[in-house]
Amino acid sequence: MNLGYYPGCSAEGTGKEADLSLKEVFKVLDIGLDELEDWSCCGATSAHVTSHLLSVALPARNLLLAQKQGLNELLAPCAACYSRLVSSQKEMRLDEKTRMRVEELLEDKMNTGMKICNLLQVFEEIGPEKLKDHITADLKNLKVACYYGCLLVRPADIALADDVEDPHSMEAIVEATGAKTVNWNFKTECCGAAHSIAHTDIVVKLSKKILDDAIKRGADVIAVACPMCHSNLDMRQIAIIDQDKGRNPIPVLYLTELIGLAMGIDPAALGINSHYIDVKPILSKITKREVVCA
Amino acid sequence: MDALRELAIEYGIKPPDPDGMAFHRSFLNQIKNFGRSYEIGFLLEYKLKTRHFFQDLDLAPVTLIKGKLGLLPPKVKGKKSIRKIFAEAEGGKA
Amino acid sequence: MRIGVFVCHCGENIGRTVDCHAVAEACAHFPGVAHSEDYKYMCSDPGQNLIKQAIREKGLDAVVVGSCSPHMHEKTFRKACADAGVNPYMVEIANLREHCSWIHDDIKAGTRKSIDLMRFAVEKVKFNVPLSPIRVPVTKRTLVIGGGISGIQAALDVANAGYEVVLVEKEPSIGGHMSQLSETFPTLDCSQCILTPRMVEVYQHPKIKLMSYSEVEKVDGFIGNFTVTIRKKAKSIKEEFCTGCGLCAQKCPIKKKALSEFDEGLSFRSAMYVPFPQAVPNIPVIDREVCTYFKNGKCALCKSVCGRDAIDFDQQDRFVKEEVGAIIVATGYKLYTIDKKPEGSIYKGYGEYGYGKYKDVIDGLQFERIASASGPTSGEILRPSDNKEPQKIVFIQCVGSRDESKGISYCSKICCMYTAKHAMLYKHKVHHGEAYVFYMDIRSGGKNYEEFVRRAIEEDHVKYIRGRVSKIYEEDGKLIVRGEDTIAGMPVTIDADLVVLATAMVPQPEASVLAQTLGVSYDKYGYFQEVHPKLRPVETATGGIFLAGACHSPRDIPECVSMASAAAAKTMVLFGSDMLEREPVVAEVDPSTCAGCFYCKKVCAYNAIDINEIRDRKGQLQKVVAHVNSGLCQGCGTCNATCPSKSIELIGFRDDQIFAQINAFAEV
Secondary structure, eight states, rough: OOEEEOGGGGGTTTHHHHHHHHHHHHHHTEEETHHHHHEEEEEEHHHHHHHHHHHHHHHHHHHHHHHHHOSSSSEEOHHHHHHHHHHHHHHHHHOOOHHHHHHHHHHHTOOOOOOOEEEHHHHHHHHHHHHHHOEEEEEETTTEEEOTTTTTTOSSSHOOOOSSOOOOHHHHHHHHTTEEOOOOSSOOOOOTTTTHTTTHHHHHHHHHHHHHHHTTTTTTTEEEEHHHHIIIITHHHHHHHHHTTTOOOOEEEHHHHHHHTTTTTHHHTTGGGGGSSSOHHTTTTTTOOOOOOO | HHHHHHHHHHHTOOOOOOHHHHHHHHHHHHHHHHHSSOOOHHHHHHHHOOTTTTTTTHHHHHHHHHTTTTOOOOOOTTTTHHHHHHHHHHOOOO | OOOEEEEEEEETTTTTSSOOOHHHHHHHHHTTTEEEEEEEETTSHHHHHHHHHHHHTTTEEEEEEESSSSHHHHHHHHHHHHTTTTTTGEEEEEOIIIIIIOOOOOOOHHHHHHHHHHHHHHHHHOOOOOOEEEEEEEEOOOEEEEEEEHHHHHHHHHHTTTOEEEOOOOOSSSGGGGGGGGTTTTTTTTHHHHHHHHHHHHHOOEEEEEESSEEEEEEETTTEEEEEEEEEEOOOOOOTTTTOOOHHHHHHSSOEEETTTTTSSEEOOOOOOOTTTTTTOOOOEEEETTTTTHHHHHOOOOHHHHOOOBBBTTOOEEEEEESSSSSEEEOOOEEOOTTTTOOOSSSSGGGGTTBBTTEEEEEEEHHHHHHHHHHTTTTTTTTTTTOOOOSEEEEEESTTTBBGGBBSSOOOOSSSHHHHHHHHHHHHHHHOOEEEEESSSOOOOOOTTTHHHHHHHHHOOOOEEESSSSEEEEEEEEEEEEEEEOOOOOOOEEESEEEEEEEEEOTTTTTHHHHHHHHBOOOTTSSSSOOOOTTTTOOOOOTTTEOGGGSOOOOOOOHHHHHHHHHHHHHHHHSSSSSSOOOOOOEOOOTTTTTOHHHHHHTTTTOEEEEEEOTTTTOOOEEEEEOOOTTTTOOOHHHHHHOOTTOOEESSSSSHHHHHHHHHHTHH
């Protein structure tokens, strides 16, 4: 199985663990990743907030590249990139005028039929059974709070989650690794997203509520599937701890890092050492699985 | 909601909170120039616009050590088409 | 034949784009036309008198009127001619309004077209023959489907007028949702206290045949002559022997396998059960899904304790046929189930409110059961999770209603009133308790309704917050309700002990199936469709079938009762005469050319084609042909279009009449 891969801007910078861990996990699963050649930014929040044309054309450029590269399925591990790519394609599919304007700009025809998937969808497709085959560590003592944030569930017709208010697709993947999931209230609450830089206080306030509920429900770690969620819950946790000294830090893992740990991959290779909140304390909860000979 | 924001920009309304707009302009300028986001370029432009020079400086050393900040700008070959998209968006009706 | 032509100006409607006088003048020259005139308003009294006068003076035997659509005034002109001695079916209408003046601007072309339309009608009428209306007898019995307050009221009204009623109810007892309520607004009357006397009246009424635990299976026939097949579901009890002592239900050992439907799932009922103590009839029913005897042949305790040998495990569903002349549909409503995904929707209705996830998030009917003295908590306001008294209750209005994204764009009408009632009942029982109501608008338009809501606010200090709730989650045994106060312009968070959702009223899920069985239209929600929303709200387009209550649209009890009495009155209008007159525009088969292929029978939507055997004097079968039941035929003409041998024709639209029009057209 070969998958088209759209890394997204954060993959080279603040979200590099997402990129590293994804590549490691897919190596073990023997799934090839065809990185999109010469990909560019999807526009993220800034494009759709300031210009409709930018918000459709910037992702469309990448869809066109994928088309030309002969890819028919594209994985976007960042929830925002996924949302922008799907929205752009959908708009071009539903509105003739928009599509024609973009085709005029890019000087080519868009086929608007690309299959775009996010991390949750791709692991759902791979299936829990295939994952279990590669699990070598025992995670049964690890309690994970699965955090979806906004864009993995909303808008409902773009994100296509199993349930808009109480999704379970990430829990299914996490449980396939052997870890336990907790039932908590803030799994789809907003962390503050792109306000991280211009309105840091809002992000601190919202992210604190999310962390508080996860801790209250007994989680050891929070799992995320998006570099923005990760940044706000991990990087900004330092500011949260500053405001509320004496609170216990709670590490935030990418879903792919969690899967990688379960597969026995070296934590350093997964990028775990680059987090702001130290992940090492929970590593002790992960033990080697006893191999039972047939 | 986005429609209201775009109209406000078109009408040249001054936002009561300029930091948000500064963020978006700085971010988009990196894409216009480099094709992908260039964090150092973004930070320089944002700080110059907002004068929040000391914001998040405490995080800088840690970030650099962890290798999370790309020092060199990204290299995208298809910059022409990206510049064309921006020209159309900024010149004609957004 | 001497044909009279009358061209109506219809005020400005036709006169503006058609030169009616010129049309009348042109018609005067058509062969066969003995009289031609135009007038401003032909349908008016003086207009009609012109027609009658011309008939008498000129000895006319056929009339053509150029006017608005026949749907409007064909009956008017037919009657006018009948009054003057011309058979009403010797009248043809040329539609100069909807077919000409309203769709064209050019007065010259419009006038030319009108002259042509008149000519086609004149050529057709030359082939018309006098017809008489078909008369059918009326069975003066009524079927009422549904035994809630609407069905009960309709049944009593018709029965008290002296006509027999068959009342069919699918639950083991009549009473409907009104029997589940604790108190009714705006008087705060005890609901069962005002309802049970009516229920008993129905049970004891000599003219009402009550069939409980039964459903309508099939309906044949037409207005005045329906044959209804009713399925009497097996109660496993021989009703004639049962005294309603209740010993069997008491002794039934299966007490916790089935949730009580009457208590909206808040308590259990036994396998042998009576839905509630005041049930009418007070005869229990065995739920065969959970009864041990039906699952593995053991137990039968009920049979051993029954002193009258009334238990019959072998009882099967029975089918009975009833002949009735009118049907009143009163199937009522149910509440929107918000934890289930509605069909075709990507949203599970209001997952953010946690209904079905948190035990203390309940809907309106569940709160009624909690507040009711005969309910699971004997009338004490206690919350389902831990049976503790809630100190703070949050009521949320408009859950499902007025929300296009969840598929229900209408207002359920009763929720503002019953929420105020619920809040008041709570405050009356728990004086120090806090009640909050999240609303969008307050709709309290009935008599004393506005005053009732003000009472809740001013006397019982219920706190009304204008805004919607975005999320409810559980923390430390409390329900955290996050909403908005739009008047203060701020978010609001309340830690409630109990949350009551005023969920939308929707029709019964099987309503659309029943509608198809009856041949009645229904809308996209499943509500039965009336003929005219303003002037004919209780009649359906199917003759003889009337509507009463919430099966038509959301409404409260006084409106249900009024509508039920209105439906009853309509049936009595029907029963006012012994014979019904039907339009003679029906199909007719020519048995000499009919080949007996029965394609017509296959395409007839009204089941109006019968199979007729033609035998000779010795009784030997000569031929099998089609035969039209003129009582059922609606004159749609589909059979006429389908018949390969042209053996079936529509009277009033026969081939020679149509060809006359076509030939007239070809000469243009």
